[in-house]
Amino acid sequence: MSMPNSVENLVAAAVAPRRSGDLPARFALFPSSPEAAAPALAALQRDLAALGAQVEQRNAAGEALLVLPEHRLADAPAAFAAADAIVDGYGFAVVEPEIIHAVMPVQRLGPEGPADAESADLLPGCWVGEEGELKSRKRWALEAITIPAAWALAKAGNRPAQGQGIIIAQPDTGVTGHAELIGIRIVKPLNLLGDGKTPTDPTDPLLPEGNPAHGTATASVAVSPESLDVSGTAPAASLMPIRAIQSVVRLSQVTTAQAIDHAVANGAHVITMSLGGIASFSLWRALGRAVAADVIVLAAAGNCVSEVVWPARYEDCIAVAGIDAHDRAWPGTCRGSAVDISAPAQNVYRAAAQTGDAGQGQGTSFAVALTAGVAACWLAYHGRATAVGEARKRGETVQAMFRRLLRMTARVPAGWDSHGMGAGIIDAEALLKASFDDGLGEGAEETAVAAAVPSRGASVRDLAASVLGPAASALPVDWSRRDAEVSLALLTATQPGTESEASDASAAAAERLQRRVGGRDILMPHAMSISK
Incomplete structure (x- = not known):
């Protein structure tokens, strides 16, 4: 067990003085029980008083944040070591350092160039040029997923159309005033970064070091009026903008989890996340709460890094990959068995806040925002209360029922890659026409297998096997406890093909994994696979 002074030393080794623009060092704390929370939190704050530690309670379950206002986290391996020491020393179930990380590049929306430095310099071939043929078809993305037909179907049947009455929550960089967004309904906005005029001001300040205007662009393809x-896929829906990140390529999953909790607590019906990063207990727990509350939760599969990122990689999240105007995979889309469905991602027309006009944009960020609008249209068409009731009759959550119908009604082009790109391309009209029973019971064997292995650790184990080789899945690693640490190491490694001196496949995988986590010994002392 770690003693208080050793915990203080390990935390001190992980931080550095906070600079202008830095976020404070934070650790998410999850107690073993609500009763154990208060004494553990008090002891931790007392023992780290020299570092100016503060504790912020998050909910009645005792979840909290340890905040060091004068410091920033400066070293990821040291931060994970400090988290381990806090778990051992104070009896917490999980402690997660807030790692600001970059794994998924996005297209730069300003005049500087087609993509940010990371994507342009390190990932050639990910982005494509603008397509002149689409200038006369600015709403091609809506046509590709039959949104106009879905709207017409709802109106012909005197049903609520275009997402009327539905609230879409959007954790992102925030939104700005833009002609394409005039008239949209804003509900319960929030700024989690503390840089707004008020705590509820979600305005994107368009800082050059972030991904300025990203939230404005993605909001426009979901809710812009016609x-x-x-035009958004749900122009009659309301938007709950949450400024949770400065940059889609440098983000915090802890803050994203806070955004999800805010959305659920304030009545959101759909949550769309045009972002992606590492695995996170905070994120996993928040997703579970959202799905249990019958909120539909979707995320971008990811851009340019091959592997599907989190939260899309979690079972509790609907993962959306990207296509072009010809039903082909967008070159930059991440692919894999975690993908549920595909939607337009290549040269989708969206609002550009930095120039004040509209133009072509790329990324699975747009694919998921389009899909979120489709979810809003489906909920409005049937009525959310009806959807909840019908899901209950079938022993499902609304999320599970919507995913089932989304996949069953998908349009499947010839030669479709169903393993990497999901069931097909969204067909909004067919989705609205579908019976609640369509596809019920199909895939039951796969569903049972997935339910037997909780997705939190399994998704990280599967990534390790994909990156390091199949032998990695049998390594004696507690994939749940090490989820953030291992996923960060695997997704941010610059040399995925690093060779090992070991001849045995398992030993080689272990050596590569430990090298990537900065030499920390994360293997358990007994030789058995842990898949939690």
């Missing part, structure tokens, strides 16, 4: 060039 008045100008861009």
Whole structure:
């Protein structure tokens, strides 16, 4: 067991003085029980008083944040070592350092160039040029997923159309005033970064070091009115913008989890996340709460890094990959068995806040935002209360029922890659026409297998096997406890093909994994596979 002074030393080794623009060092704390929370939190704050530690309670379950206002986390391996020491020394079930990380590049939306430095310099071939043929088809993305037909179907049947009455929550960089967004309904906005005029001001300040205007662009393809060039898939829906990140390529899953909790607590019906990063207990727990509350939760599969990122990689999240105007995979889309469905991602027309006009944009960020609008249309068409009731009759959550119907009604082009790109391309009209029973019971064997292995640790184990080789899945690693640490190491490694001196496949995988986590010994002392 770690003693208080050793915990203080390990935490001190993980931090550095906070600079202007830095977020404070934070650790998410999850007690073993609500009763154990208060004494553990008090002891931890007392023992780290020299570092100016503060504790912020998050909910009645005792979940909290340890905050060091004058410091920033400066070293990821040291931060994970400090988290281990806090678990051992104070009896917490899980402690997670808030790692600001970059794994998924996005297209730069300003005048500087087609993509940010990371994507342009390190990932050639990910982005494509603008397509002149689409300039006369600015709403091609809506046509590709039959949204106009779905709207017409709802109106012909005197049903609520275009997402009317549904709230879409959007954790992102925030939104700005833009002609394409004039008239949208804003509900319960929030700024988790503390840089707004008020705590509820979600305005994106368009800082050059972030991904300025990203939230404005993705919001536009979900909820923009039909008045100008861009129309959202759910122009009658309300938007709950949450400024949770400065950059989609440098983000915090802890803050993203806070955004999800805010959305659920304030009545959101759909949550769309045009972002992606590492695995996170905070994120996994928040997703579970959202799904249990019958919120539909979706995320981008990812851009340019091959592997599907989190939260999309979790079973509790609907993962959306990207296509072009010809039903082909967008070159930058992440692919894999975690993908549920595909939607337009290549040269989708969206609002561009930095120039004040609209233009073509790329990324699975747009694919998931389009899909979120489709979810809003489906909920409005049937009525959310009806959807909840019908899901209960079938022993499902609304999320599970929507995913089943989304996949069953998908349009499947010839030669479709169903393993990497999901069931097909969204067909909104067919989705609205579908019976609640369509596809019920199909895939039951696969569903049972997935339910037998909780997705939190399993998704990280599967990534390790994909990156390091099949032998990695049998390594004696507690994939749940090490989820953030291992996923960070695997997704941010710059040399995925690093060779090992070991001849045995298992030993080689273990050597590569430990090298990537900075030499920390994360293997358990007994030779058995842990898949939690």
